Amino acid sequence: QLMDKLEHPNLLLMTPSTPKVPLEEAVQRLRQHLREEPFLSLAEWESLLPEAKGHLSIGIEAARRLQESLSLTSPENRWRVVWFWHAETLTRQAANALLKTVEEPPARTLFIFLSTRAGALPVTLRSRCQTWHFPPLSKEKLEALTGTSLSAAQFSLSQGSYGRLKRLLSLSLEKPVQALQAWLRSLLNTSMDPAPAIEELLKVPQLSELLIMGAILIRDHPHLTLAHKAIGMDALLRAAEDIEGNLHPALVLWETTLTVRARWAQPKFQWEWLAP
Known part of the structure; x- marks a missing residue:
C-alpha cells in the first residue's frame, strides 16, 4: 500500500523542480498528482508548479542530497529504489556528480531513470544503464x-x-490546425510571411503536440517526395522535442522555418491541407 502511494521509505523519488520549491515539497506534490494521474506529462507537471516558468530540472543540490541519503544504511538491509522521474531533466552537473554512484552503487540499491527522451541523458550515464523500451499503447x-x-x-x-x-x-483544434497549416504552407512558399502563423502557434498551450501533428500531416501528404517528407518530419519532431526540453518556442519555430525553407527550396508544391 505504501508503494502504491509512492510513499515507501525505501523509494527515493527524484523529480524535476526549481530552486523556488523545496525538494521535499516538490516530491510530495508529485506523489499526489501521480496517484491521481499516472500518465502525468512533464508539461502538465510544469503547469502545476507555477514557480517553475520553464526552468524545471533535477539539479546538483538534489544529486548531493541523494548521495547523502544513500550513504545511510538501509533499514533491515532491504533494497532501495531510486526513481528519476523524467531523467532527461538532469543537469549536466548533477549527472556528472552521480556517475561514480551509479557505476558503483551502494549494496541493494537500484537506479531507474525514466525518460521520454533518453537521448537527452549524457552518454556517460546511459552507458552505465540497461535500457528498457516501453512500446506504444494499442x-x-x-x-x-x-x-x-x-x-x-x-x-x-x-x-x-x-x-x-x-x-x-x-484541445480545441480548429484554430491551431489552421495556424499549423498556414505555417507549413509558408515553409514551401517563401513568398509567404510565416510571422502571422508563428504568432498564432505560440498561443497554443500544447505546441509540441501540434508540431507532432504537423509531422504526421507531412508524412501523409500525397504530393511530397520521400526526401521532402524525411526533411520535414525530422525538423518538426526535433522542434517538438526542443520545446518539450524547455527551449524558447519562438526561437525553435523560427529556426525550424529557416532550416526547412532552405532545404525545401526546390521544387515548390501547391499545398492543400485538410484538417485531421
Missing part, C-alpha cells in the same frame, strides 16, 4: 483508458501515447 488499450472510440486519425496522431491523446482530445 488502439484498444487507449480506447479503454479514455472510454472513447478513436478514429484512425486520432490514433495516428496519438502515436500510442495516452498522455498525448488525452491532451489532443482536450
Whole structure:
C-alpha cells in the first residue's frame, strides 16, 4: 500500500523542480498528482508548479542530497529504489556528480531513470544503464483508458501515447490546425510571411503536440517526395522535442522555418491541407 502511494521509505523519488520549491515539497506534490494521474506529462507537471516558468530540472543540490541519503544504511538491509522521474531533466552537473554512484552503487540499491527522451541523458550515464523500451499503447488499450472510440486519425496522431491523446482530445483544434497549416504552407512558399502563423502557434498551450501533428500531416501528404517528407518530419519532431526540453518556442519555430525553407527550396508544391 505504501508503494502504491509512492510513499515507501525505501523509494527515493527524484523529480524535476526549481530552486523556488523545496525538494521535499516538490516530491510530495508529485506523489499526489501521480496517484491521481499516472500518465502525468512533464508539461502538465510544469503547469502545476507555477514557480517553475520553464526552468524545471533535477539539479546538483538534489544529486548531493541523494548521495547523502544513500550513504545511510538501509533499514533491515532491504533494497532501495531510486526513481528519476523524467531523467532527461538532469543537469549536466548533477549527472556528472552521480556517475561514480551509479557505476558503483551502494549494496541493494537500484537506479531507474525514466525518460521520454533518453537521448537527452549524457552518454556517460546511459552507458552505465540497461535500457528498457516501453512500446506504444494499442488502439484498444487507449480506447479503454479514455472510454472513447478513436478514429484512425486520432490514433495516428496519438502515436500510442495516452498522455498525448488525452491532451489532443482536450484541445480545441480548429484554430491551431489552421495556424499549423498556414505555417507549413509558408515553409514551401517563401513568398509567404510565416510571422502571422508563428504568432498564432505560440498561443497554443500544447505546441509540441501540434508540431507532432504537423509531422504526421507531412508524412501523409500525397504530393511530397520521400526526401521532402524525411526533411520535414525530422525538423518538426526535433522542434517538438526542443520545446518539450524547455527551449524558447519562438526561437525553435523560427529556426525550424529557416532550416526547412532552405532545404525545401526546390521544387515548390501547391499545398492543400485538410484538417485531421
